[in-house]
Amino acid sequence: MSARPTLFSSALRVFDFSLGQMLWSRRSVFLGLLVGAPIVLAVVVRIFAIAGWLPIVNGSQVGGPALFGVLMWLLFVRFVVPVLGVFYGTSLIADEVDDKTITYLFTRPVPRASVLLGKYFAYLACVVLLILPSIIIIFFLVVPVGGSIGQAFPQLAADLGMVAVGVAAYGAVFAFVGAWLKRPLIVGLVFAFGWEQTVLLIPGYLKRLTVAYYLQALVPHAMPQDSALSMLLGMFQDLPPVWVSLACLAAIIVAALWLGGRAVENREYVLEQ
Amino acid sequence: MTGAPNEPIIGAEHVSKWYGQVIGLNDVVLKVQPGITGLLGPNGAGKSTLMKLVTGQLKPSKGVLTVLGEPIWQNAPIYARIGFCPEQDAFYERMTGLEWVTALVSLNGLGETASRDMAVRALETVGLSDVSGKRIAAYSKGMRQRVKLAQAIAHDPELLILDEPLSGMDPLVRRKMIRLIKDWGRAGKSVLVSSHILHEIESMTPNIVLINQGRILAEGNVHQIRDLIDEHPHTVYVKADETRELARRFLADDHVLSLRFEEGAVVVQTGRPDVFYAQLTELAASGELGVIHEVTSPDDNLQAVFQYLVKS
Numbered sequence: 001m002s003a004r005p006t007l008f009s010s011a012l013r014v015f016d017f018s019l020g021q022m023l024w025s026r027r028s029v030f031l032g033l034l035v036g037a038p039i040v041l042a043v044v045v046r047i048f049a050i051a052g053w054l055p056i057v058n059g060s061q062v063g064g065p066a067l068f069g070v071l072m073w074l075l076f077v078r079f080v081v082p083v084l085g086v087f088y089g090t091s092l093i094a095d096e097v098d099d100k101t102i103t104y105l106f107t108r109p110v111p112r113a114s115v116l117l118g119k120y121f122a123y124l125a126c127v128v129l130l131i132l133p134s135i136i137i138i139f140f141l142v143v144p145v146g147g148s149i150g151q152a153f154p155q156l157a158a159d160l161g162m163v164a165v166g167v168a169a170y171g172a173v174f175a176f177v178g179a180w181l182k183r184p185l186i187v188g189l190v191f192a193f194g195w196e197q198t199v200l201l202i203p204g205y206l207k208r209l210t211v212a213y214y215l216q217a218l219v220p221h222a223m224p225q226d227s228a229l230s231m232l233l234g235m236f237q238d239l240p241p242v243w244v245s246l247a248c249l250a251a252i253i254v255a256a257l258w259l260g261g262r263a264v265e266n267r268e269y270v271l272e273q
Numbered sequence: 274m275t276g277a278p279n280e281p282i283i284g285a286e287h288v289s290k291w292y293g294q295v296i297g298l299n300d301v302v303l304k305v306q307p308g309i310t311g312l313l314g315p316n317g318a319g320k321s322t323l324m325k326l327v328t329g330q331l332k333p334s335k336g337v338l339t340v341l342g343e344p345i346w347q348n349a350p351i352y353a354r355i356g357f358c359p360e361q362d363a364f365y366e367r368m369t370g371l372e373w374v375t376a377l378v379s380l381n382g383l384g385e386t387a388s389r390d391m392a393v394r395a396l397e398t399v400g401l402s403d404v405s406g407k408r409i410a411a412y413s414k415g416m417r418q419r420v421k422l423a424q425a426i427a428h429d430p431e432l433l434i435l436d437e438p439l440s441g442m443d444p445l446v447r448r449k450m451i452r453l454i455k456d457w458g459r460a461g462k463s464v465l466v467s468s469h470i471l472h473e474i475e476s477m478t479p480n481i482v483l484i485n486q487g488r489i490l491a492e493g494n495v496h497q498i499r500d501l502i503d504e505h506p507h508t509v510y511v512k513a514d515e516t517r518e519l520a521r522r523f524l525a526d527d528h529v530l531s532l533r534f535e536e537g538a539v540v541v542q543t544g545r546p547d548v549f550y551a552q553l554t555e556l557a558a559s560g561e562l563g564v565i566h567e568v569t570s571p572d573d574n575l576q577a578v579f580q581y582l583v584k585s
Contacts, residue, residue, distance in 0.1 A: 005382035017365070017376040024367055100363035104424065107328050108380035109353040265347065268331050270292065271361065 007117065010110035014118025015125075022119075022126045025095075027087060031127065034083060035134035038075055042141040049145040064145035065152045071138060072159050076131075077215055081166040082192035084127050089174025090184040092119040093264060100271050113261030120175050120257065127167050132160050155219070162218040165249055169211045172253040176260035179267070211252060214245040280342055282307050282432055282463045283327055288336035290322050297322035299487040301336070305465060309458040311474030311495070312467040314484035320467045321360065323484065324436045327465065328357050341432060353381055356425035360436040360467075362417055366410035370401055370420045373409060378427045395427035396420070400449060414441035422450065426457070433457055435466040439473055451476050471495075506530055507546035511553065512538040514563030522562065526552070538567075 005013070022028070045067060048054060054062060093116060096102035105115045136156070143152045170192070177191070178184040196210045207213045217239040240248070283305035290298040298319050314320045325331040326338055329345035329352075338344065343351055365373055374392035379385065396405045399419040404412065409420060418441050425433060435454070439447050454477050458464055468474050474481055475495050483490040483498065491498060513519055516539045523529045528545035543549040557565040 005380070009382070010380065013376075013379050016379075017368070017372075021365055021367065100359075100361040101365060103328075103330065103357070103359045103361070103363075104377055105380070106330060107352055107355070107357040107359075108377065109350050109382065110380050111349050270331070 005110050005114075007111050007114045010114035011117035011121060014105065014110075014115050015121040016118075018119045018122035019125055022088075022122050027091070028126070028130075030087065031084065031130055034080055035131050038071060038080070039134055039137050039141070041075075042071070042138040046141045046145065054145065064143040064147035065155065067145065068139060068142045068147075068152070068155075071142065072135070072163075072219070073216070076135065076163055077166055078197070078212065080131070081163060082170050082196065082212075084131070084167065085170025085174045086185065086188035086192050088123045088127060089120075089171045090178035090188045092116060092123060092175050093179050094184065097269050097271065102269055103271070106269070111261075112264045116175060116179055116260050116264045117257065120171060120260075123171050123175075124168055127171070128164050131163060131167065135160060135163060158219045162215060165218065165246070166211070166215050169215070169249050169252050169256075172256035172260070173211060176256040176263065179260040179263040208248075211249070214240065214248045214252075217245040218242060281305055281339075282341055283465065284337075284339045285326075286337045288326065288333045288338050290326060290331060291334045296487050298326065301487075301489050303482065303489055303492070305463075305482070306480070307461075307463045308480060309454065309464040309466065309478035311478050311481040312465060312484060313469070313471060313474050313481050314467075314490075315469050318469075318485045319487040320469070320484055321436065322487070324360075324434065324465075324467055328355070328359075328434055353428070354431045356428065356430035356433045358421045358425040358433070358435045358438050360440075362414070362441075364409045364417065364420070367408060369406050369408055370396060370412070370416075370423070371405040374420065374424045374427055377424045381428045383428075391427045391429075392423070395423040398426065398453065399423045400446070415443055415446050418442055419446070419450070422453075431462055433462065433464045433466075435464065437468055438466060439468065439470075447473075506542050506544055507549070509541050509543065509546070509549065509553075509568060510535070510538055511541065511565060512567035513565040518562045519556070519565075522556070 049064070054067075093102070096105065096115075096119075102115075106112055139152070139156045139159075140149070143149055143156075173191070174184070174188050177188050181187055196212050199206045199210050200212055239245075281304035283303065285301045285303040288298060288301045288303075289296070301323070312320055312323065322331070326333055327340060327345065329340075329348065332346045338346070341351060341354055345351060365376075368376070371389070371392055374395055375385075375388045378391050378395075379388040381388075383391065393402075393405070396402055399422050401416060401419050401423060404416060409417065412420065418438065422435070422438055425435070433454075438454075439450060442450060451473075454464055454466060458478070464477075466474065466477060479495045480493070481495045481498060482492045511519060516534060516537065520532055520534070520539050523532055523539070523541055526543075526549075528543050528548055529541055530544055531542045533540050541549065553565070553568060556562055
């Protein structure tokens with residue numbers, strides 16, 4: 001009748017119809033708010049800049065590129081990207097189970113892991129397509145404040161790449177958590193905002209067990225040094241080389257997706273009647 | 274294709290399924306032969322658990338379960354030969370019927386055009402061609418049941434597994450769907466259909482499997498089971514204008530075992546439900562004892578019949 005579908009071809013078919021579902025889901029409103037809020041913040045910064053109310057650190061006014069760096073690191077990489085990862089990643093399979101539509105996917109001649117993979121690709125496309133334009137808008141709003149768009153443009157390209165990699169890595173980790181655990185959201189939030197945030201402040205090797213550690217090495221932004229905490233952070237900042245970070249992030253993505261796929265293959269999903 | 278002749282399409286060897294401490298299915302031994310087979314049992318009997326095991330959604334806690342001669346758990350390729358219509362009313366509501374069926378059929382490894390053609394044919398078969406471009410969210414309960422059936426039959430499977438497929442359908446559509454299921458069987462394919470309504474199953478096949486409290490109670494020809502059921506005292510609630518006159522008439526019949534009055538109704542217990550229903554239909558048609566408004570039988574609830582069978 002037809003060739004036996006492979007993992008990848010099946011994943012692409014699941015991706016095909018999951019993307020539309022994801023884009024029109026209630027989560028997209030949440031995603032819109034999450035990526036829209038920084039744009040509003042950037043507009044406010046721009047208005048303040050026009051009015052001459054920019055913050056002064058160590059006697060000099062903070063420029064647009066530095067502010068953009070702060071927004072990128074503290075807002076996007078440390079908050080928006082993990083939040084999206086948690087809320088989307090943990091729900092890739094859980095939503096199908098809650099909606100009781102998983103039956104239709106699991107009674108087709110495709111490996112179960114391809115359902116997770118296809119939905120993960122849909123998450124990537126959905127989030128990256130919405131988050132990157134938001135960053136570009138913020139760049140054009142903030143960087144011209146005391147900075148040059150031309151000079152900062154390579155930085156923007158690197159930041160976009162970093163965010164895309166971050167979305168992929170956090171999404172994969174939480175896709176695994178979602179496939180593995182029955183109540184994954186709490187665990188996901190604890191990992192993203194407990195473990196990741198705390199361990200990064202602790203000197204030693206533990207920070208290597210976070211995604212953020214490898215992400216911050218990709219695009220180290222110069223943070224305004226205006227507090228004891230940032231001085232302290234600077235002392236403990238030992239960043240791995242970019243190639244090591246990229247390799248580790250790739251390994252995290254592959255390992256998390258493989259484990260997630262195994263979990264989906266082996267788990268029984270009992271739907272509430 | 275299917276295995277050797279007389280090889281069961283579904284085989285269960287001492288299959289049990291536990292949900293923690295709760296037993297869903299208890300030491301089931303079953304051989305379902307090719308053709309149409311009805312799985313009959315009251316709500317909570319274990320039908321859904323058996324259906325989930327047979328469709329590979331659950332793994333047996335104990336025993337071996339085979340479908341079309343192969344183990345079903347973690348055996349994705351076998352789903353190319355199976356079509357499953359689940360019980361739950363769950364869909365991707367934003368999709369149209371055609372988009373949804375096409376998307377699911379495409380998971381069988383077919384190209385876009387082939388998937389669409391198959392989906393169009395399946396929707397035509399279940400009588401949904403005219404609404405195939407509408408969103409599923411706008412479908413009636415009966416249409417939703419039919420679109421579920423369409424996704425199950427679209428890829429022309431050897432074995433169709435239908436979990437309560439007729440619920441929510443109006444009588445005309447129900448008749449059409451029964452005909453469709455019977456045609457499927459006549460075409461040499463197999464169907465396992467579950468229901469908690471005896472006459473629904475009876476209208477599709479004489480081969481039934483009775484399940485209750487996680488155990489297979491009986492399997493075989495529905496008429497033998499029907500005889501057992503017909504011996505069971507049957508209670509009928511008759512709402513009518515002239516309940517006293519009706520009661521007087523009923524008492525003259527030997528098969529009426531007892532009767533009592535309720536508000537505007539008479540409740541009759543009979544040992545011969547077939548004879549009783551025939552007489553009642555004649556009385557209603559003649560109108561000699563006024564209008565008969567409602568005839569219901571609490572005993573049509575399979576639970577009562579099963580309790581009786583378990584006791585006997």
